[in-house]
Amino acid sequence: MINVAVIGLGYWGPNLVRNFEAVDNAKVIYACDLLEENLMKIKKRYPNIKVTKDYKEILKDDKVDLICIATPPATHYKIAKECLESGKNVLIEKPMTTKVKDAEELIEIAKELNLYIFVDHTFVFSPPVRKIKEIINEIGKPLYFDSERINLGLLQKDVNVIWDLAPHDFSILTFLFNFKPKSLIAIGSKHKHPYYEDLAHIMIRYDNGFIAHIHVSWLSPVKIRKIIIAGDKKMILYDDTNPFEKVKVYDKGVEVDLSKESPFFPTYRSGDIYVPKIENKEPLRIEVEHIVDCLINKKKPLVDGYEGLKVVKLLEACDKSLREGKEVEIEW
């Protein structure tokens, strides 16, 4: 039985509580938040969970195996470090940290102490993304990834829209492709937010010619969650707002015959569309089952600190590009 503590009971924390309570071989024994109101909601719903405003109390309890850190990103590093140093495995909300060097330090500490860092890249566990991973080789040579992740709100008070939404796309990219990003440009604008970008476009170039474009916005009248992944053989459309047909595989392509350039002859192939059946299961449930399985059976996590670090590297590069107003190199 894995004993779990959850720190941070705002928007996401209660989902962690609910899922760790629901799966086999785990139970939540602590829930922690600074707001009385958030503690009361958990207490009413789960009378057996101990609630506390002081997370240090959790660090001292030997029964705790895993601490979930669902506090604001700026606090992840400090809390995670204390948890690890108290000998606890951690699940850190995305983004893992707000600085590359902090993420690197956490990885180092965990390695020394032989502890697990899980990073909560929930999309990696979502059935549509797993289905895409399963069929990704069918697309042939990958050409580009294009994501639109836009809707109205919710403006965050302490981060820009890139830090809020782009980690989803970065984690999907990293999960699907093991490519090395070379450079990146981020362009944003502050329309309604006083300090932070509320709309941004990010373009990443990879060393193999692959490119990724990600459009994130808190200011769109329509909610769009759409990713196109194109290869030279097939193309995939992942539309997360479509309740019935989330993933479509297009047997489409174009070939250019260079041998007879003049005139120029591109050949288009436009075939059938295939809509694979997608399991209807909560991504976080799948993730939590995986985490419990890793802890009990000493398995390698799908999303460990190194994966979390990659996302932080991309986020830091976005910040740099926004600041300098130009394309920046990415250290990988």
Place this chain on the structure above:
Amino acid sequence: MINVAVIGLGYWGPNLVRNFEAVDNAKVIYACDLLEENLMKIKKRYPNIKVTKDYKEILKDDKVDLICIATPPATHYKIAKECLESGKNVLIEKPMTTKVKDAEELIEIAKELNLYIFVDHTFVFSPPVRKIKEIINEIGKPLYFDSERINLGLLQKDVNVIWDLAPHDFSILTFLFNFKPKSLIAIGSKHKHPYYEDLAHIMIRYDNGFIAHIHVSWLSPVKIRKIIIAGDKKMILYDDTNPFEKVKVYDKGVEVDLSKESPFFPTYRSGDIYVPKIENKEPLRIEVEHIVDCLINKKKPLVDGYEGLKVVKLLEACDKSLREGKEVEIEW
């Protein structure tokens, strides 16, 4: 009666012939192309139109009032100059020219000779765009313009995807807003095309804080023709592939109360949606009627050489940005 000649009978030319033949007070008297096959198609369909391979023949005929130039962009300048110098009014296919200085010279010549230059920005005449123009003030302060114009094919042999598709967006932007663009960045990639970008993103910054993003691609598995125009009061979605609901006006917005920043309080407004009825008429027909009306009644054209020039300026800036790999200033 306006006597019309059409030079260039590839894809678009026959549409010009058909529409000038169909409207009142105009008739096509010449059709010109280098390919016998294209001439024969016109001849079979319109036995009364004279066909020729030599456009100089048209220049000499005093009966000709208007010459439509639907040849490849690289030839526009040379042919249009000869037409104007022969005393003919011209309708030039978009983009007007391939160089800013060429467009400026054509404008100068037309001014001296007191002739009309019409540029064929067909979208400006499309019923959805005209409806948006009609209601544009309802959106309050304009925030951004975001266009996605993507599909599979048709790769052009002599221009990149920006020159092929972005003039539509540039002309819509120029028609809807009289804003001054300040700088622009274009990012593209050549996936299947040997020489030219087949996928590109363009971001334009205006001096009033307005921004425009345009995504054009010949490599998308799905056909998307979607523009979001957001203001601080309302937001408009123009989806040209939706047969029944092309324009939607969202009573949506977000306000941030700066007086009580801590904590940060954005207020979202999400009201009704309004789908105005859009007339179902061919844009080119409306345009051709407008041109004939201008010529007969000496009216000012909606899209003259100055409008054509603006689009060429943006295209030239895109080329520069692609070449230099960075954001570039726009001279306006």
Place this chain on the structure above:
Amino acid sequence: MINVAVIGLGYWGPNLVRNFEAVDNAKVIYACDLLEENLMKIKKRYPNIKVTKDYKEILKDDKVDLICIATPPATHYKIAKECLESGKNVLIEKPMTTKVKDAEELIEIAKELNLYIFVDHTFVFSPPVRKIKEIINEIGKPLYFDSERINLGLLQKDVNVIWDLAPHDFSILTFLFNFKPKSLIAIGSKHKHPYYEDLAHIMIRYDNGFIAHIHVSWLSPVKIRKIIIAGDKKMILYDDTNPFEKVKVYDKGVEVDLSKESPFFPTYRSGDIYVPKIENKEPLRIEVEHIVDCLINKKKPLVDGYEGLKVVKLLEACDKSLREGKEVEIEW
């Protein structure tokens, strides 16, 4: 404080428990089911609720104010009668009973004992249906109601698809229009179900010329929940599977000028579409709040036994029509 008991913890009962637990001024004190497994699920989730396999225990407890009956339809009459006779108010799952005379008897008993019968026509409380009710007069003279309520599964073992799905439409019809149905024809087929119709069409004629058509099916590859309500001035489309635009009001109509019949001149009006904002709140939550309000403040219920009876009358007429293979009169 209203003390609530819920009998029947299959599919719908737990939703009743959850909502009565969540609203102010009510709490669930008993949950009853024949299956140990269903009781355990409630017990685990709500440790303070007494669970029992014997509903007679509930009848004897003076603290119970309201009993929710979410058992199979065939048992509603017997259980509701005992509840009422024990002095309890009841909320009966739809359909209220399986026979008209049973519903009439329950109404009679409740009247004598001065008790409430609520019937759980949840759709009447759904925000889209309430919005339609609010604007229904805009449509002018109502012409027809056309509902498609089809999907794959879930075949019921003891009733046909009409008894399973059509009560939703019957209750919406009764809520929106106070028209008197005159006759009805039901046509069904048993494709996969051994005993009961798994696909059916119902056509109801009203004495004012209004007609309703309802298509219900357990055998459709696609899930459709779509109602068209047409008037001579406007028409409404209610598409419950559309997450963002559930209700659309079309400014559309047709007028036939009878004065100049030869030739025949219909005039079509096709104007704007209006998509009213729909509140996003669980219908059952709204309903439960209403029921608690009725009980505490002695208000008249929106859906009482008489409304429940109307739905049973239509269901009974459907059975008769299926049996006799022809249109049947409806006693109203």
Place this chain on the structure above:
Amino acid sequence: MINVAVIGLGYWGPNLVRNFEAVDNAKVIYACDLLEENLMKIKKRYPNIKVTKDYKEILKDDKVDLICIATPPATHYKIAKECLESGKNVLIEKPMTTKVKDAEELIEIAKELNLYIFVDHTFVFSPPVRKIKEIINEIGKPLYFDSERINLGLLQKDVNVIWDLAPHDFSILTFLFNFKPKSLIAIGSKHKHPYYEDLAHIMIRYDNGFIAHIHVSWLSPVKIRKIIIAGDKKMILYDDTNPFEKVKVYDKGVEVDLSKESPFFPTYRSGDIYVPKIENKEPLRIEVEHIVDCLINKKKPLVDGYEGLKVVKLLEACDKSLREGKEVEIEW
């Protein structure tokens, strides 16, 4: 070379002219209508076609091989009879005639004189319907056909909505399945039309248990052209208003295990969806090519008089059912 005459130049006739002019091995030599205006339009567009108000002129001309009859349905029988008796092959617009006995007589005459009767069931030639025919065996045992063919207008002055729209569905049904219809019920209502039904539902029972439901309406705010064809192995959705995905094949089904009825165990199968590529070609062009091929190479037509007769039998049964207000037997 097949010489063609077209009688009736209202809505559909000009499409026949255009297509017979466009295909190889045929040309239109006569076009006939009672209205000068309709003749002038053809004359302007096709200066080489002789136009006439008197179709008897066409009957006398030996050069004419095929006469297309696109006049109102009530005149089909008389004109087609004269054409056949003058030794001309005929293409008759749908519905073939307004009476079963008239269609039978025409078939008889054509047989005796060794002439072709083609009936213009255009949908049979449409690429989506042909694709469905190609894959129809994949659905297993056919269960039902359900068509919704509704929109606003165009009310016809001399027939009801069944005669106007249902022939499309009847011809598709007849083309896809060779089943024997047993009985039929038609239910309609006259909302805006003074004499004829403007909305109707038709339910056809076949002797093998298959059923068809067809909903036709001139009074719907939305345009729907949707057919579901369900089999016990797969189900097909044909949505003719979807520009990109007209035909979808659902790997869905339900099995009921009768061996262990108590409790009742249906098993649902919900697998992938497959969207076959559909050729984008005008159905009438395909049909006209087929007709010319039949005439030149003495082939058997896909839609001959017998097929036309089947549709008229179903239409006549609908009339009878509407008149008698009940289900009627169909003689096949």
